[in-house]
Amino acid sequence: MDERRTVKVSKYLSTHLRHQPERIGLTLDENGWVAVEELLRAAARHGFALSRAELDHVVAANDKRRFTVCRGFEGGVEGGGVEGDRIRANQGHTVAVDLDLPPAEPPAYLYHGTVARAMDAIRAEGLRPMARHHVHLSPDRETATRVGARRGRPLVLTVDAGAMHRAGHVFRVSANGVWLADAVPPRFLRLRG
Structure with a gap:
């Protein structure tokens, strides 16, 4: 996949997994997850044909690791993984989601x-x-x-x-x-x- 297409897909995913899922008929669960197949179908219905291979490439190749794919409903592969049936953005949401991240002790700066x-x-x-x-x-x-x-x-x-x-x-x-x-x-x- 060429770089322009990779950027275009990444921006599309960010828009719909962080800010406007309803625009293409998606409903994120309370933790921001949506079924990969549901996302692919919604994108196609709204004129943005996207293959699973392209999606997997963007998840794996994104230098900022913006997305996580996991299996089932109990978490799974951490950021950048492509094995699984659910996807979410790792942070940056403007829609109501609870990423369910535990408190962590930060570095000094x-x-x-x-x-x-x-x-x-x-x-x-x-x-x-x-x-x-x-x-x-x-x-x-x-x-x-x-x-x-x-x-x-x-x-x-x-x-x-x-x-x-x-x-x-x-x-x-x-x-x-x-x-x-x-x-x-x-x-x-x-x-x-």
Whole structure:
């Protein structure tokens, strides 16, 4: 599968597994899962023919490991696996789902990529999830830089995750290594880069 098609399929999956499943007639379960065959049929009905092989390729090849495929109804293969009959997005939902991720102790520091135009609000209010369920934090500066660069010249914020955790804030980590927090108050942020 060529790179343009891979990107197109990944964006299609993100749209319908994270934000607008109803647009193609999908209903995600409470944890964000949907049957792979149901997804493929819905996509075809709405003019986006997608084979199982293409879906498996996108799940396996996606550098951000955005999706997980698993067997049955008791969990299964972690992010990037392609064996199974259910699929979900690993994080970033704007629709109501409970990813059922346990609390986890974060590393001492995490990172968040942003742009200059967001900094006044961040200084005043900290990081908020906006339309998503959680604030997304990266385990390294390089990833945060790439995230910030999607919206312009990136700035990287260092999050004192260790201090936040000691202060009682809860962190979770998705199957693809993205750290999630309900919010990050300004006092735990430092601008670098």
